[in-house]
Amino acid sequence: MNLAIKQAFGINEDPGVNVAEENQLAADLHLVSTSNDLEITLTKFVTTKTKLAFDYQFKITDDKLKKLLEKNIQAKDNHQFIELSLYANGSDEDIYGGVFTESTFRVEGEMFYGSVISVFTKDVIPEDAELTLKIKRFDWQDKDEFNTAMANAPAEGLEASFTVDNALEYEGDWSFNLTSKPLTETASPTISKVTNVKDVQAISDALQTDVTFTAPLRANSRPAVTVYKDSVKQEQLIELESYDPLTGEINFRFSLSALDKSGAIYKIQLNEINAYGEPLSEIGSFELRNT
Numbered sequence: 200m201n202l203a204i205k206q207a208f209g210i211n212e213d214p215g216v217n218v219a220e221e222n223q224l225a226a227d228l229h230l231v232s233t234s235n236d237l238e239i240t241l242t243k244f245v246t247t248k249t250k251l252a253f254d255y256q257f258k259i260t261d262d263k264l265k266k267l268l269e270k271n272i273q274a275k276d277n278h279q280f281i282e283l284s285l286y287a288n289g290s291d292e293d294i295y296g297g298v299f300t301e302s303t304f305r306v307e308g309e310m311f312y313g314s315v316i317s318v319f320t321k322d323v324i325p326e327d328a329e330l331t332l333k334i335k336r337f338d339w340q341d342k343d344e345f346n347t348a349m350a351n352a353p354a355e356g357l358e359a360s361f362t363v364d365n366a367l368e369y370e371g372d373w374s375f376n377l378t379s380k381p382l383t384e385t386a387s388p389t390i391s392k393v394t395n396v397k398d399v400q401a402i403s404d405a406l407q408t409d410v411t412f413t414a415p416l417r418a419n420s421r422p423a424v425t426v427y428k429d430s431v432k433q434e435q436l437i438e439l440e441s442y443d444p445l446t447g448e449i450n451f452r453f454s455l456s457a458l459d460k461s462g463a464i465y466k467i468q469l470n471e472i473n474a475y476g477e478p479l480s481e482i483g484s485f486e487l488r489n490t
Contacts, residue, residue, distance in 0.1 A: 209314045210243060210252040214436070215406035216316070218456040219245055224382055224405065225252075232334075234371030239334060241375045246330070247382050247404045248322040249452075250438075251285075253332065256312045263367055268306055270342035279304040279313055282336035287328040294323050299439060318407070318438045318452060324381050334373040341366040382406065386457035388465075388487040395483030396449075396469065403457035403489065407438060409450070410467065414483050416447045420471050422482060424451050427466040457489065464488045 211217045211225070219225045225245035232239055243254040259265050271277070279302045285295035297320045304313045324330070345363045352361035382405035390399050399412040416422055422442050426433045433453075440451040449469060466486050470478040 209254040209312065210245070210316060212314075213252060213316055213406075213454050214459075215250070215454040215456040216245060216252050218459045219382065219405050222458050224458075226379065230375045230377075232373040232375055234373050235369070237369060237371060237373075239373045241332070244332070244375075244377055244379065245382065245406070246324055246379075247406050248324050248326065249319045249404070249409075250317065250406045251324070252314075252316045252406070254312070254314050255334070256310055259306070259309050259311050261367075264339065267339045267341060267366055268304075268311070271339075272306065274342050274346075276342065277303045277305060280336075280338045281313070281315060281334060283315070283317075284333040284335060285324075286331040286333070287325050289329070297321060297323065316438075320439070326383060327380055329380070330377045332375045332377060335370065337369040338365040339367045340364075384457045386489055388455070389490050391486045391488075392466075393483075393485040396485060399485055399487075401487055403455055405457055406454070407452050408455040408457075408487075409452050410487070411448065411450045412485070413447045414449055414469050416442070416444060416482070417471070418444075420444075421473070422449060422469055423472045423476065423478070424449065425468045425470060425478070426453055427468065429463050430466070455489070459489050462488065462490075 211220050216225060225243060228241050228243055230241040237257060239255055239257045241253060241255050245252050281302045283295050284293045287294055298317050300315060300317045302315045304311060340363050348361045348363050384405040386403040388401045388403055388408060390401060393399060396412045396414045401408055401410045414422065424437060424440055426436050436453045438452045438454065442449045455465065464486055465488060466484060468484040469482040471480050471482055472478050
């Protein structure tokens with residue numbers, strides 16, 4: 200089956216991936232795998248040691264799936280559960296672990312378009328690896344059942360606690376052998392205008408920038424980083440964020456590529472927030488930029 204490959208939207212909405220693509224380092228693909236009568240096409244893939252991203256697509260032939268997706272779209276919920284495995288250099292060891300994954304979808308006509316961005320907590324992917332990506336499972340919940348369960352759930356703290364069974368699951372072994380190697384480009388952003396924080400360190404790879412610094416944290420406080428690009432607050436740019444309440448060390452990653460030579464100035468502001476994520480006061484800040 201020959202399907203038209205759709206490349207609009209997808210992982211290139213991520214700023215780091217977009218810059219890699221502009222530098223012709225995230226090539227279009229047409230890798231096809233069939234399992235349990237479902238043909239999936241991998242249309243784009245790019246990775247570094249700590250981050251990978253890919254687009255895939257398949258034709259919707261199941262009326263039940265179509266109805267479930269329509270409910271999600273109507274509710275403006277584009278999250279998609281997907282179970283993955285990743286193997287390097289012919290090994291049977293699954294290295295897809297210690298990872299945070301954002302998986303989304305969109306539907307156009309009879310086509311399902313999925314995008315996955317995964318960020319590992321440490322260097323996982325070997326520098327010169329030949330990778331095999333496997334998709335093992337998708338599942339979908341009924342949005343009506345989900346909303347009913349949420350409305351009837353008893354509150355525990357700030358959130359309601361409830362479970363909803365899957366309405367539909369696809370299981371299989373969709374396997375893709377990748378010839379492109381992990382990107383190895385790195386850069387050290389310039390740090391300036393440091394206020395009330397110290398020991399600022401930043402290193403960029405082709406898809407993201409890893410930042411560590413130390414700040415004075417009050418006991419039992421909640422710190423959170425906000426990123427401004429050329430004075431404009433950036434939403435959903437931060438991929439990982441953690442802090443040590445004892446040492447005051449803050450670590451986060453965001454989608455600034457080492458290949459980005461736009462000269463944009465990023466202000467990193469650390470705030471104390473309340474339980475709802477709302478800023479209470481500024482703790483400190485600094486600026487960084489690629490040169």
